[in-house]
Amino acid sequence: MSQLTACAFLIGLVIFTCGAAADSDGGAQLIGVKSIANNLIVKGMDVTVQYDIYNVGDKAAMNVQLEEDGFPIDYFAVRSGFQHVRWTRLPPGANVSHTLILTPLQTFVFNASHAVMRYKVSDEATGSTVGYTTSPGEIAVIETADYDRQFSAHAMDWLTFGMMTTPSIIIPFLLWYASVRKYSNLASHSSRKNN
Amino acid sequence: MSKKLTSKQEDILLQDYSRSLSTKSNALFYGNGLIVSAVPIMLFWRIHMMDPYQNAPLFAAVVLGCSYLIAFAYKNVKFVVKHRISQVREDAISQELTQEAPKGKKVSKKERDDMLLWRKNEVADYEATTFSIFFNNVIFLLLVVFLSFFLLRSSSNLVNYLLSMLLSSGFVALLSTGSGAGKR
Numbered sequence: 001m002s003q004l005t006a007c008a009f010l011i012g013l014v015i016f017t018c019g020a021a022a023d024s025d026g027g028a029q030l031i032g033v034k035s036i037a038n039n040l041i042v043k044g045m046d047v048t049v050q051y052d053i054y055n056v057g058d059k060a061a062m063n064v065q066l067e068e069d070g071f072p073i074d075y076f077a078v079r080s081g082f083q084h085v086r087w088t089r090l091p092p093g094a095n096v097s098h099t100l101i102l103t104p105l106q107t108f109v110f111n112a113s114h115a116v117m118r119y120k121v122s123d124e125a126t127g128s129t130v131g132y133t134t135s136p137g138e139i140a141v142i143e144t145a146d147y148d149r150q151f152s153a154h155a156m157d158w159l160t161f162g163m164m165t166t167p168s169i170i171i172p173f174l175l176w177y178a179s180v181r182k183y184s185n186l187a188s189h190s191s192r193k194n195n
Numbered sequence: 196m197s198k199k200l201t202s203k204q205e206d207i208l209l210q211d212y213s214r215s216l217s218t219k220s221n222a223l224f225y226g227n228g229l230i231v232s233a234v235p236i237m238l239f240w241r242i243h244m245m246d247p248y249q250n251a252p253l254f255a256a257v258v259l260g261c262s263y264l265i266a267f268a269y270k271n272v273k274f275v276v277k278h279r280i281s282q283v284r285e286d287a288i289s290q291e292l293t294q295e296a297p298k299g300k301k302v303s304k305k306e307r308d309d310m311l312l313w314r315k316n317e318v319a320d321y322e323a324t325t326f327s328i329f330f331n332n333v334i335f336l337l338l339v340v341f342l343s344f345f346l347l348r349s350s351s352n353l354v355n356y357l358l359s360m361l362l363s364s365g366f367v368a369l370l371s372t373g374s375g376a377g378k379r
Contacts, residue, residue, distance in 0.1 A: 145244045157241040164234045168227065168332050176325035179318065183287035 027121025028061030028092065030054065032133030034115050041139050042147040046079055047102045051115060051133060054095040061090040062120040063128070066098060070113050076102040090119070104141040112136040216270060220324065224266040231332050232261035235339045235360065243343070245352045253353070257360050264364035268331045269324075271371035277323035281315050284322075288314050331367050338363035 030053055037048035051068075055061050068083040081100035090096060104110075114132040121129050148154075216224070236254050239245045247254065292310055296302055302310075342359035350358070 149242070149244045154242050157238070160241075161234070161238055164237060165231075165332075165336055168231050168234070169329060169336070172325040172329035172332070176322055176329055179322045179325070183284050183291075183318065186290045187284075187287040189290065 027057055027059045027125065027129075028055050028090070028119060029057035029121075030061055030064065030090070030117050030119055030131050031056055032066070032115065032117050032131060034112075034133035034136060036112065036136045036139060040147060040151075041104060041141045042144055043104050043107050043141050044144050045103070045147070047076075047104060049100045049102060049112075049136075051085075051098040051100070052095060053090065053097075053117060053133075055090045055092050057121065058092050059122045060092060062123055062125070063088060064090050064096075064117065064119040066115055066117055066133075068100065068115040070115065071100075071102055075106055075108065075110065076104055079103050107141050107143050109138060109140045112139050221266075223324070224269040224328075225262060227328050227332070228262035228265035228269065229258065231265060231335060232258045232360065232364065235336075235343075238340075238343065239352065239356050243352050243355060245356065250353075250356075253356070257357065261360050261364040264368040265331060265335060268335075268364075268367040268371035269327045271368075272327040272330055273320075273323040275371075276326055277319045280322045281319035284318050285311075285315060288318060331371070334370070335363050335367045338366060 033052045033054075035050050035052075037050055038046075041047050049068075049071075051066055053064065053066065064087040066085045071078075071083070079101040081098065083100065085098050087096055112135060114135045117131040117133065118128045119131070120127075236247065236258070240247045289311055292307065292314065339359050342362060343355050347355045347358055
């Protein structure tokens with residue numbers, strides 16, 4: 001089912017990109033897919049954004065530039081990767097990938113829209129062609145506390161709880177047991193003596 | 196009892212059979228109850244994500260209520276267990292007194308009986324107190340964890356905290372009122 005959806009999605013993309021790049025005549029044609037690798041996007045935790053650019057044309061795309069301006073600095077901090085990337089050449093049938101790692105700074109619902117691709121359809125082309133990647137759509141950044149509540153193992157918290165409860169159980173037990181042992185030994189000693 | 200008891204023996208026996216506790220025992224029980232009922236706040240704060248500042252009045256009220264119920268359970272279990280211990284330890288305490296008695300010094304039977312009664316009461320009180328605290332703490336904490344993380348896990352934080360704490364301390368208090376409480 002997921003394979004069928006992916007195929008339909010790619011076919012749709014090809015049609016979309018062909019339409020977008022209709023002005024290019026037998027040159028390079030780029031398809032860009034922008035995807036968010038995380039299932040859950042949590043405030044303060046890394047989000048991986050992946051860009052895959054495919055050249056489905058019959059010529060190499062030159063001076064390919066990927067421009068990502070969809071993550072405002074007020075809402076996201078860049079942890080790793082670049083928002084503007086350039087490849088000198090993308091041969092026909094080839095693809096390139098780029099990864100950007102961000103950290104959401106706030107809890108909000110965000111519309112992740114497309115990134116822009118600029119490239120020359122051939123070596124001889126004078127002007128640049130503009131294409132767009134897909135848009136992941138609306139993403140909700142959830143609170144760290146909500147995430148922790150559902151998914152965290154809380155090993156440290158349980159350990160702390162164990163350390164806090166142990167004295168209130170172990171100390172009375174040891175005191176009681178020491179007394180029981182002492183008097184049990186005395187009783188057995190006394191009964192041996194009587195026998 | 197045909198033989199007339201001295202006032203010291205009477206005092207010890209009264210102390211032994213009475214449910215009233217000394218100030219020291221009361222402080223020990225309420226202090227322990229307070230600690231044990233306050234510790235689960237850490238679970239509700241860190242794991243159930245209940246804000247401690249926002250819920251401070253609720254936490255305080257529940258902790259006080261639970262402390263009272265747990266202290267009540269400590270007292271009842273102690274009372275029941277103390278008599279059993281007192282009966283079981285008689286021979287051992289007598290043996291201990293014989294060992295401790297200074298050699299060459301004659302101790303009258305009355306003095307020895309007084310000493311035995313006093314020591315028996317002391318040992319039984321100590322063992323019953325420590326056992327009661329241990330027994331009730333284990334049951335209370337296990338119940339809180341079971342209720343809040345298994346039975347009431349899908350309910351809201353507020354309901355979860357209220358029910359798991361009050362049901363656990365209530366159960367411990369109820370259990371202590373049975374005649375078989377703390378049976379060993």
